[in-house]
Amino acid sequence: MKIYESKKLSTQHLKKLLQRPLTGADSIRENVNSIILDVKTGGIISAVKYAKKFDHYNSASIFVSESEFKQAEKSLPEEGMNAIKKAYENIYNFHLLQLPKKITTETQKGILCSRIFKPIENVGLYIPGGTAVLPSTILMLGIPAKIAGCKRVVISTPVQGSKVNSYLLYAAKLCGISEIIKIGGAQGVGLLAYGGKGFRKVDKIFGPGNRYVTTAKLLVNQDFDGAQIDMPAGPSEVLIIADRNANPKFVASDLLSQAEHGADSQVILLTNDLSFAKEVQKEVQIQLNLLPRKSITEKSLRASRIIITNDIYEGVILSNEYAPEHLILNVKNPIRILKNIRNAGSVFIGQYSPESAGDYASGTNHSLPTNGLAKTIGGVTVEMFMKSMTIQKLSKKGLSKIADTIIALANIEGLEAHANAIKVRMKK
């Protein structure tokens, strides 16, 4: 990782250093769109065609069977299942607190207004395949869906051949999910969004994925016949603000644990101490050499930087502008710093809060906004599996209190029928 000093950089150069690596999603848009449109009309048959082509899918059915679930559980080592169960508990307990409460008030006597939340009935969870098997992502999406009370939860995941990984099946079962389709990629997203003969569409799609999946999600989200989405997922990222009180070994390990996600990941260290920065730089190199995913990690380190800021406060300003998915505050007085953090997905406080704790088991969600979206969107919550609904009940007396107001506003806006709905009720 290269070290830069903020005081030697122009604003423009500093800004450039904190840019995300380009993903170039636009170039694949046309291809993804044609897959989506094909699946929209052809349903399962079209989706299977693409799964065979791209993933060497060759299952007799697109659905995971009851016996496949049972076999999976039998095949797994106790230790792995226990880890999933323990993570499940912490995540469940934290998310249960998110269940929204009903609001009710009389804005005036006789005018009762309420807001309630109802679960989204049909939701789809996209779980990536590829180099990493991610049961943790099933927990992060399946648990809030379960707490929200979604009636039907479907997982879409690509398979090579015919089998879904046993850990995925075990995690799904824990979350009460029994409908899993063995089709992923753009064709999986298309099938979730549009359904077809033998498979009913869902209303909202959650989950991370590569740029094909993300582009597919964005496309079906533009179509009223398609589906809503949680958020567009970009490459993962971490920003660390650290001072000389931090342990360079810990900081290096956190940078690497994020960098190993994918070649397009980005990790940033902001510190006010040059000699500390150099120690971290050295430690990154030492630890890197021991990693099995070294070649991926090396690639993402190229778009990663260590920046020496004039003080911690400058680090906070840069971080708010960057709006990181993960933010680690490994400084002497993190709580004071936290008060000034305005844009971040998930924040990790102090020496003993590594990002991997939040990735798996502290209880918070790891489905988080990337690419600066933390300015506007939070990570996945129970509420994202629900929607609010407002209710009003007015008595005749209540209505009479705002009758003049409504009629005056309807007149201003030139909407006479709006006024008339009040007048017919207030007559006699």
Add this chain to the structure above:
Amino acid sequence: MKIYESKKLSTQHLKKLLQRPLTGADSIRENVNSIILDVKTGGIISAVKYAKKFDHYNSASIFVSESEFKQAEKSLPEEGMNAIKKAYENIYNFHLLQLPKKITTETQKGILCSRIFKPIENVGLYIPGGTAVLPSTILMLGIPAKIAGCKRVVISTPVQGSKVNSYLLYAAKLCGISEIIKIGGAQGVGLLAYGGKGFRKVDKIFGPGNRYVTTAKLLVNQDFDGAQIDMPAGPSEVLIIADRNANPKFVASDLLSQAEHGADSQVILLTNDLSFAKEVQKEVQIQLNLLPRKSITEKSLRASRIIITNDIYEGVILSNEYAPEHLILNVKNPIRILKNIRNAGSVFIGQYSPESAGDYASGTNHSLPTNGLAKTIGGVTVEMFMKSMTIQKLSKKGLSKIADTIIALANIEGLEAHANAIKVRMKK
């Protein structure tokens, strides 16, 4: 309005009757996209070019000046200002209750997890121009933005010539909004999303608009350099479930108050009583003839229907499938029916809760999901002007309790650096 009897219809035909009129947004996509791209590079200068072309804009500055605000207030009648103020109060009081509360828990001893909400710093409110002047929409968006604590709130609204309507300026001022740009349409959305020299971009755009505006919102939402949006707004709609206990005059007035919004609006009445339906039908005709917006209203009544259901319960099923923006329950026992309502934006209970009460002054929000989106999205809330952020703080002891879990999961997922971030901390 034509009357249909559900028992005489095939499922297919019934489904077709409950389809929304087509908007054909796809055909304008290319045009809108070229405007957006032009504004993305050209900023204010490009936006002004289109405003001149489409709206006959000819103001010296795109911004509303201090003196324009002052003049507006002087020019308005007391009655109009009082109506806006009274509506403001009810809306403010109901939305204040929505301010989300912090969640904190120890998922295990030594593992502290919290969730807080922070305001989105820069937001844009789109306020339509055209045939109706809509100060109420400023209240519905400006009030939650103010309660959320957004640092900067900008209004975009098209002007013919150089002046923004005085009621709009008065409503904006009440909401504490002083930055208004006199440019609307796709070019207004583009300017909000991308900014440029002399105007800073916003992070999220709210508000209704015609199909040009909606298409523009969807396009900038696809671009990571663009902006997030509240939701895509379609034509307005109401669904009424009524039985013979309802007053046909009231029901007719509610149907018409929705139908007058625009030629593409849709209104649906579901009732279990044919003779009641015929009375409503007659009343609609009588009241329609008195309306100034009769010709618009007549057009939207063409895509509108009265459907006789076998019972109220069938009405509930159809309504949940339709997922109306506004739902009026004008039946004998509305509270029992309400329990079964799963998809609706805002619900109006009983005889004295006309939709126009919620449009203006009951306290609930009138920015609501259309086009079936009520299955997944609620109306505008304070939380939509904020984003959640999770925080975790682990002690060494806390981390040690989940260390094995994290390492086991990292092994399952093949992410060794994730495990290493724990191992370096647990050593010695």
